[in-house]
Structures are given as structure tokens and as C-alpha cells.
Amino acid sequence: MGNEVINTIRDFNRFYTAILGVVNNHILESEYSLTEARIIYELSCSGALTAREIKEKLEVDEGYMSRIVARFVKNGLLRKKQLINDKRAYTLELTAKGKKMADIIDQQSNVQVANLIQHLSKTEQQKLAHLIAQVKALLTRK
Amino acid sequence: MGNEVINTIRDFNRFYTAILGVVNNHILESEYSLTEARIIYELSCSGALTAREIKEKLEVDEGYMSRIVARFVKNGLLRKKQLINDKRAYTLELTAKGKKMADIIDQQSNVQVANLIQHLSKTEQQKLAHLIAQVKALLTRK
């Protein structure tokens, strides 16, 4: 009972696991783990967030999160500001240095993706973008 | 210079990283790591292979590979047969138990993917399959 749709998707998943591996690992070489990069990314997009918000959005373990934040603060990438109305919690904000780092990671990501599609013509690239947008739309709509 | 194509792909990558995380983790709960599952999968598709062949195809570290194979043999999932013409190397084959395990993982993978698309109509599912097949084709053709 080889369901063709499922087989196609699973084949794609294997294929795309490899692609994401390459892309992410190359970024990873920039001294940060994928999770760390995601946290930096999240902060650079959304501005200030609390640890809890990030942890929930990215589904990172609380303890692990705490350590990463501590390290980032120590390395001067991040600033913690205690909330006025809740002394347990802090908003996290990228420092100037943190923002610079976010930019670097961002650019590296761009380069990685650019490499991925560099063999395609502009038209094909746009077709690709259109295709994956549709894929995401289909998979998102619950 | 926000290249729209690149942004779309990066957005998709984040999205699909999460999806693969869910799918793979659920399979992972079946006591094997992703790499282990991939090795089992590879053997169940291709029949007998040498460690070197698998390691090259899946890009797994040699030492890590060696340990996984040893464990599989110990657990009775795998059989090593020394090559007649090269006493350094072995072909690896799934035992009956190993094949059963492969089937289980296979089914779990199917279930995971089925969950993913369960909210779509048959027509939409086929559309999805068609879309990702095109994506893969575009990204493969180097």
C-alpha cells in the first residue's frame, strides 16, 4: 500500500534534511549553535522579549535557555532588564555588539541560501520561491 | 537589499526545520537516534552495504559509525560479514530482527507524515506532493 503522496514527502524530507544540515552547519561554523543563532535571530526580529517568550516560541529547554542567555550577557551580546512589574523576569535585548553579530549571521544565512540556488536562473529562482510559499501555505493551514 | 527569493527560502527553512524536528523526534522516541534510523533505512533499501559506503552516503563520522554498527550487532539488528577479498571490510546486513525494526520505523515515519497532511483533502495532498517534487527537482539539478 505504498501511498505515493507520503513517499514523496518522506523522500523530500530526507532530501531537505541534508540541505538544512549543510545550510545550518555553515552558519554554525560562526561559533554559535543553531539554537543560539535562532535566539539571536528572534531577538533581532522581535526586539525585546523575555526568556520565557523566546523559550516558548523556539521550544528550548528552560535551563538550557538560561545558560545561553547568561553566556550571551557575559559575551556582551545581550542585555537583561528586570521588568518593573515582575522582578522575576527580564526583557532581553541585543546590544550593539549583539546586533552586529545578528547581522553577520544573517548575511551568512543569505550566502548559504544564495549558494543553494546559484545554479538557477532568475526565473527559476522565482518559481522556486513561489513553489515553497505554496508548500508552506498548504502545511500551515490547519 | 532584501532579496525576496532568499527571504522566502529562509522563511521556509525555519518553518521546515520545525516540521522536521517534530517528525524526526517522534520517530526518535522509538529508542533510536536520527542517524541510527537513517542507517537502518539505508540498509533496508539498499540491502547489504559496507560501513564505508554508508558512512560516505550519510556523511557520518567513521568512529561514530563504527560504534553504532557495534551496538546494532550487539542488539542483534545487524550482521557483519567479512569480505572475501578484503579482510579489513565487512558488508552489513539487517537481520530478521533488524528488518522488523526497519519496518516499525518506516511505519512510524508514515504515520508522522500522514499526520502532517491529514488536514488536507486528497486533491490538496496530491498538489502538495507535486509541489515538493518540483522543489526537489529544481534544487537537485546542479
Place this chain on the structure above:
DNA sequence: AAAAAATACTTGCTCCTGTCAAGTAATTTA
């Protein structure tokens, strides 16, 4: 044919990521 280089795999060491559980301080609920 002997020495050197390469191959296939193993083993020891180690790092890092990530998890779980317990702990502290602050806040909310009963």
C-alpha cells in the same frame, strides 16, 4: 620483494548540546 602509503575499521578522549530535577525568589490564588 621490501618499504611506504593508503584504506577500513576501532578505540580513547573529549566537547557540546540538550534534558531532567531540584532550588530560589517573586507573584498570584485560594
Place this chain on the structure above:
DNA sequence: TAAATTACTTGACAGGAGCAAGTATTTTTT
């Protein structure tokens, strides 16, 4: 105001994975 919950911290630790050195065998070089 006691109990429960929340936000975060800290300790302990397992598992995945990489690197380098080691062994046995095979191939290449001289």
C-alpha cells in the same frame, strides 16, 4: 497568609558527534 504557580537558575548528567591515534590489511612505489 498559606499554598500554588511562575520565572529563572543551577547541578548533574547522558547522548551525539568529532578528532586523533592505533591496528590490521591491502595497494603502490621503488
